[in-house]
Amino acid sequence: MKVLFVDNENDILSLLEIAFETEDDIDLVCERDSARAAERIGQEEFDLYIFDLMMPAPDGKALLGRVRAVAPDAPAIICTAKADNVARQELLAAGATEVLHKPFDPLTLPDHLRRYARA
Numbered sequence: 001m002k003v004l005f006v007d008n009e010n011d012i013l014s015l016l017e018i019a020f021e022t023e024d025d026i027d028l029v030c031e032r033d034s035a036r037a038a039e040r041i042g043q044e045e046f047d048l049y050i051f052d053l054m055m056p057a058p059d060g061k062a063l064l065g066r067v068r069a070v071a072p073d074a075p076a077i078i079c080t081a082k083a084d085n086v087a088r089q090e091l092l093a094a095g096a097t098e099v100l101h102k103p104f105d106p107l108t109l110p111d112h113l114r115r116y117a118r119a
Contacts, residue, residue: 006037007052019106042070053080075116
C-alpha cells in the first residue's frame, strides 16, 4: 500500500518515518511541502492519503479537494488538533474518510491505515 502523508512539522514526519520502518506492506511517502504534495497528487498513484489540516497554502482541506478531483474513492484522512465535532463534520462533508485527532500514536497508525485501505 502506498500512502502519501503530508505535514509541515518535521518532528511528526520524523516519528512516522521511524514508526513505518518495519512496515513492509506500507510504502510511506512523506512530504513536508504541501505545494509539492499538491503536484504529486494526480501525477503519482497512492492507495491512501493523510494530510495535516493546518499548513501553509494549500492546507489539508485544499489537498483533500485535489484528491477528490483525481481519486474520488481513495481513502483520505485529515489530521487536526481541532477536536470539536463541528470541525469534524465539516471535514467529513468535504470528503474526508476520517478525521484523526492530534496528537496521535505513530506506532498504532500503520494498523489504522490498513483498516481504511481494506474498507
